[in-house]
Amino acid sequence: MTISPRMSDGAGTRHLSPASPRRHALAAWALLCAILPALVLALPSTARAQQAGSNTGYSQEELVNAGNEFFGQISAGLASVIERAVSNYGQPNGYILGQEATGAIFGGLRYGEGTLFTRNAGNLKVYWQGPTFGFDLGADGARTMMLVYNLPAVNSIYQRFGGVDGSAYLVGGFGMTVLRSGGITLVPVRSGIGGRLGINVGYLKFTPQPTWNPF
Structure with missing residues (x-):
């Protein structure tokens, strides 16, 4: 049996628009594009912190x-x-x-x-x-x-x-x-x-x- 993509809200049957998955994908992509630059900028400082933390020698x-x-x-x-x-x-x-x-x-x-x-x-x-x-x-x-x-x-x-x-x-x-x-x-x-x-x-x-x- 095939389950159709529809939801019931109690007042009747509401069909999901075929464009909904596309909108969700676009929203996820936009969010990723927004946070990716911040992650890239944070990498060098994280690496430096790890390097400093691993330096246990005395000068x-x-x-x-x-x-x-x-x-x-x-x-x-x-x-x-x-x-x-x-x-x-x-x-x-x-x-x-x-x-x-x-x-x-x-x-x-x-x-x-x-x-x-x-x-x-x-x-x-x-x-x-x-x-x-x-x-x-x-x-x-x-x-x-x-x-x-x-x-x-x-x-x-x-x-x-x-x-x-x-x-x-x-x-x-x-x-x-x-x-x-x-x-x-x-x-x-x-x-x-x-x-x-x-x-x-x-x-x-x-x-x-x-x-x-x-x-």
Whole structure:
């Protein structure tokens, strides 16, 4: 059975005009033409907002400013070390500010504590421990800034990072070293180095609670 295109309004039968579907289509097309330019204009700003929201790295300027405030001085040495790190490894997506104490003649221990800062995942208290192997002179208690690269989640910091743990780059009282674990790279930037020279092959172990066990 074929249903004819007609409606009943209670007072009789009313047939739909064949032109009604055409009018509806024209009205829909006119509405689309009216809102399409606004949608097109909104796309670039939306894309820029998404791009800005996905930028979780810290610029060289931000790191230098944070470091100067933390170390309590405006230092060309600090700026030079951070510039070298950013040039070699890019923008970190986190950084740690803290303090550590070490002491060694031919081998020793390193203990530290600080806060991991991230742009979009909050801040996290961290502790680190580790042995150092190699030739060092004296002992120091140094403020430390660590640049953290490719950190997928804040809890991923709680592991062991190995590599060359020493003064790989020294300038103006600041030193830079490099530690790695998997795809995560740490670049500790230290002050108060004093007489601590040489390359120390060791590791740092990060934990959520302080511990005296460096292993």
